[in-house]
Amino acid sequence: xxxxxxxxxxxxxxxxxxxxxxxxxxxxxxxxxxxxxxxxxxxxxxxxxxxxxxxxxxxxxxxxxxxxxxxxxxxxxxxxxxxxxxxxxxxxxxxxxxxxxxxxxxxxxxxxxxxxxxxxxxxxxxxxxxxxxxxxxxxxxxxxxxxxxxxxxxxxxxxxxxxxxxxxxxxxxxxxxxxxxxxxxxxxxxxxxxxxxxxxxxxxxxxxxxxxxxxxxxxxxxxxxxxxxxxxxxxxxxxxxxxxxxxxxxxxxxxxxxxxxxxxxxxxxxxxxxxxxxxxx
Amino acid sequence: xxxxxxxxxxxxxxxxxxxxxxxxxxxxxxxxxxxxxxxxxxxxxxxxxxxxxxxxxxxxxxxxxxxxxxxxxxxxxxxxxxxxxxxxxxxxxxxxxxxxxxxxxxxxxxxxxxxxxxxxxxxxxxxxxxxxxxxxxxxxxxxxxxxxxxxxxxxxxxxxxxxxxxxxxxxxxxxxxxxxxxxxxxxxxxxxxxxxxxxxxxxxxxxxxxxxxxxxxxxxxxxxxxxxxxxxxxxxxxxxxxxxxxxxxxxxxxxxxxxxxxxxxxxxxxxxxxxxxxxxxxxxxxxxxxxxxxxxxxxxxxxxxxxxxxxxxxxxxxxxxxxxxxxxxxxxxxxxxxxxxxxxxxxxxxxxxxxxxxxxxxxxxxxxxxxxxxxxxxxxxxxxxxxxxxxxxxxxxxxxx
Numbered sequence: 001x002x003x004x005x006x007x008x009x010x011x012x013x014x015x016x017x018x019x020x021x022x023x024x025x026x027x028x029x030x031x032x033x034x035x036x037x038x039x040x041x042x043x044x045x046x047x048x049x050x051x052x053x054x055x056x057x058x059x060x061x062x063x064x065x066x067x068x069x070x071x072x073x074x075x076x077x078x079x080x081x082x083x084x085x086x087x088x089x090x091x092x093x094x095x096x097x098x099x100x101x102x103x104x105x106x107x108x109x110x111x112x113x114x115x116x117x118x119x120x121x122x123x124x125x126x127x128x129x130x131x132x133x134x135x136x137x138x139x140x141x142x143x144x145x146x147x148x149x150x151x152x153x154x155x156x157x158x159x160x161x162x163x164x165x166x167x168x169x170x171x172x173x174x175x176x177x178x179x180x181x182x183x184x185x186x187x188x189x190x191x192x193x194x195x196x197x198x199x200x201x202x203x204x205x206x207x208x209x210x211x212x213x214x215x216x217x218x219x220x221x222x223x224x225x226x227x228x229x230x231x232x233x234x235x236x237x238x239x240x241x242x243x244x245x246x247x248x249x250x251x252x253x254x255x256x257x258x259x260x261x262x263x264x265x266x267x268x269x270x271x272x273x274x275x276x277x278x279x280x281x
Numbered sequence: 282x283x284x285x286x287x288x289x290x291x292x293x294x295x296x297x298x299x300x301x302x303x304x305x306x307x308x309x310x311x312x313x314x315x316x317x318x319x320x321x322x323x324x325x326x327x328x329x330x331x332x333x334x335x336x337x338x339x340x341x342x343x344x345x346x347x348x349x350x351x352x353x354x355x356x357x358x359x360x361x362x363x364x365x366x367x368x369x370x371x372x373x374x375x376x377x378x379x380x381x382x383x384x385x386x387x388x389x390x391x392x393x394x395x396x397x398x399x400x401x402x403x404x405x406x407x408x409x410x411x412x413x414x415x416x417x418x419x420x421x422x423x424x425x426x427x428x429x430x431x432x433x434x435x436x437x438x439x440x441x442x443x444x445x446x447x448x449x450x451x452x453x454x455x456x457x458x459x460x461x462x463x464x465x466x467x468x469x470x471x472x473x474x475x476x477x478x479x480x481x482x483x484x485x486x487x488x489x490x491x492x493x494x495x496x497x498x499x500x501x502x503x504x505x506x507x508x509x510x511x512x513x514x515x516x517x518x519x520x521x522x523x524x525x526x527x528x529x530x531x532x533x534x535x536x537x538x539x540x541x542x543x544x545x546x547x548x549x550x551x552x553x554x555x556x557x558x559x560x561x562x563x564x565x566x567x568x569x570x571x572x573x574x575x576x577x578x579x580x581x582x583x584x585x586x587x588x589x590x591x592x593x594x595x596x597x598x599x600x601x602x603x604x605x606x607x608x609x610x611x612x613x614x615x616x617x618x619x620x621x622x623x624x625x626x627x628x629x630x631x632x633x634x635x636x637x638x639x640x641x642x643x644x645x646x647x648x649x650x651x652x653x654x655x656x657x658x659x660x661x662x663x664x665x666x667x668x669x670x671x672x673x674x675x676x677x678x679x680x681x682x
Binding site: 012015018029033036038039056058062064065168 | 585587661
């Protein structure tokens with residue numbers, strides 16, 4: 001039995017701002033069915049550039065629903081610059097605190113907010129340099145662990161698991177997280193990530209190689225974040241045939257994943273003309 | 282029904298102590314508090330009551346009184362059974378169990394796997410059933426013990442333990458079953474089986490927490506787990522927990538008398554509950570309906586999360602449990618549902634209702650009245666529900682309920 005504050009219980013029992021804003025200016029989606037919680041955040045700006053309305057849809061436990069609802073309350077009336085400053089810690093504080101094991105719910109709120117703001121700015125939901133996947137069960141990268149560790153002053157693997165879920169599945173990555181934490185706290189905060197490489201005219205061999213590299217670097221880690229994987233089957237002209245493995249193959253949203261995500265990535269990094277097709281195994 | 286009234290449908294977690302059991306126990310606190318090992322009559326008289334309880338347990342299990350060892354809980358019995366087999370056959374380094382055991386067996390075996398023992402974890406199919414051929418294949422000449430639960434605590438699925446016990450015997454391995462959920466609900470008649478060791482827990486049988494039983498077939502090699510004094514014929518040291526042992530004896534007697542009702546009236550209530558819940562859209566039952574305990578129902582409400590459901594039920598005084606990640610104490614959903622290959626859409630929204638002799642139709646109907654609006658409320662919040670409704674789900678392995 002979790003010890004929830006009255007405010008968590010209130011926002012869970014009577015959540016405000018449930019649903020979707022009509023014609024939203026920004027949409028942020030994080031989490032997945034496989035992971036056990038997911039949040040879709042939509043907002044609309046007024047003429048002054050302030051958030052006029054924000055709504056959420058959440059699949060998850062009581063603290064996930066309460067964190068999402070609280071987040072929408074907190075960002076209403078703020079400019080995007082102000083909203084961008086809202087952290088997971090602020091969400092937890094707003095609710096009078098969350099059980100340590102449930103802090104990842106507040107992190108999910110912060111991530112959805114960042115994703116929605118990036119969406120408004122016309123950017124990909126996640127920064128293009130998202131690092132190396134450390135926890136394969138929940139698809140958590142080293143950069144995310146570093147960001148959350150620094151933002152919340154976390155020093156133990158248990159805390160990292162509570163905040164990001166990393167290490168909470170099979171447990172294989174616990175040693176890696178331990179080493180990563182040691183590295184994080186022995187170094188100063190990193191500088192901004194390097195920009196994406198510029199596009200150039202490619203030979204066929206170069207194109208194939210670049211497609212492979214892009215799938216490996218840009219696509220696979222993100223699919224693994226949802227417990228899935230992607231395999232390159234064939235490249236015929238501008239048609240790239242891929243097959244989805246694992247959880248992605250069983251995911252109802254796989255078509256959308258391919259169309260919107262894989263193709264966008266390949267077009268961004270390789271060529272505007274590429275068409276992605278899924279081959280069912 | 283008032284808000285204070287508790288509708289307790291979590292009897293696979295623990296049960297209400299039967300008033301008859303409380304009454305049987307009470308004299309052994311303030312009145313007959315002697316030590317059954319004492320030489321004086323005051324203590325010695327208590328021994329007769331422990332012996333009577335032993336006979337009551339034996340009557341329910343269908344075994345000899347001397348085959349019953351009292352322990353502190355089901356987990357101790359499980360650990361003791363496995364450890365005894367390994368110490369009795371030190372040259373045998375292999376164990377066979379299943380992927381869906383209770384942590385009392387599963388985690389113990391995983392620990393042993395890290396200590397030089399080889400453990401085979403048998404899989405289950407989508408219905409939660411074991412495959413007898415796979416079990417037969419897994420048991421080897423160097424298998425010390427095969428441990429398979431009689432019935433699963435989450436789904437209620439009953440395993441063919443008598444058949445697997447025969448397979449184990451044919452290969453010279455001991456057979457243990459964690460029967461914590463099965464005793465009192467299915468007839469055991471151990472004397473007619475090849476089962477060598479069996480675990481039972483008092484608090485699943487309307488006794489208080491803190492007492493269990495390990496059945497050890499006569500002639501089975503046994504090395505004690507708790508060592509010290511000569512109690513339980515030197516097989517389990519420690520002064521007997523007399524009030525609880527007496528209570529467990531009475532509870533076993535009651536269970537024997539009530540087994541028919543468990544399989545008729547209680548089963549009918551479970552079926553009524555299940556039938557009503559399945560009327561909620563996108564809902565499925567987990568576990569083979571044809572091979573299940575009469576009191577257990579694991580129902581998945583897709584696209585909503587179990588902890589949220591439980592909290593809303595709890596506010597209405599309804600007690601149940603869930604196999605969702607948020608309630609399992611880990612971050613992943615129940616190992617049982619995952620072993621069965623239950624889709625994530627359903628595993629996270631699984632709710633286990635477990636009824637008892639004390640469950641009434643009024644209580645079942647109360648749940649049926651309140652469950653659909655709870656699911657509807659949570660689905661209105663869920664981003665996946667809208668999508669599910671927007672298109673026919675083409676997920677492979679998805680079973681339309």
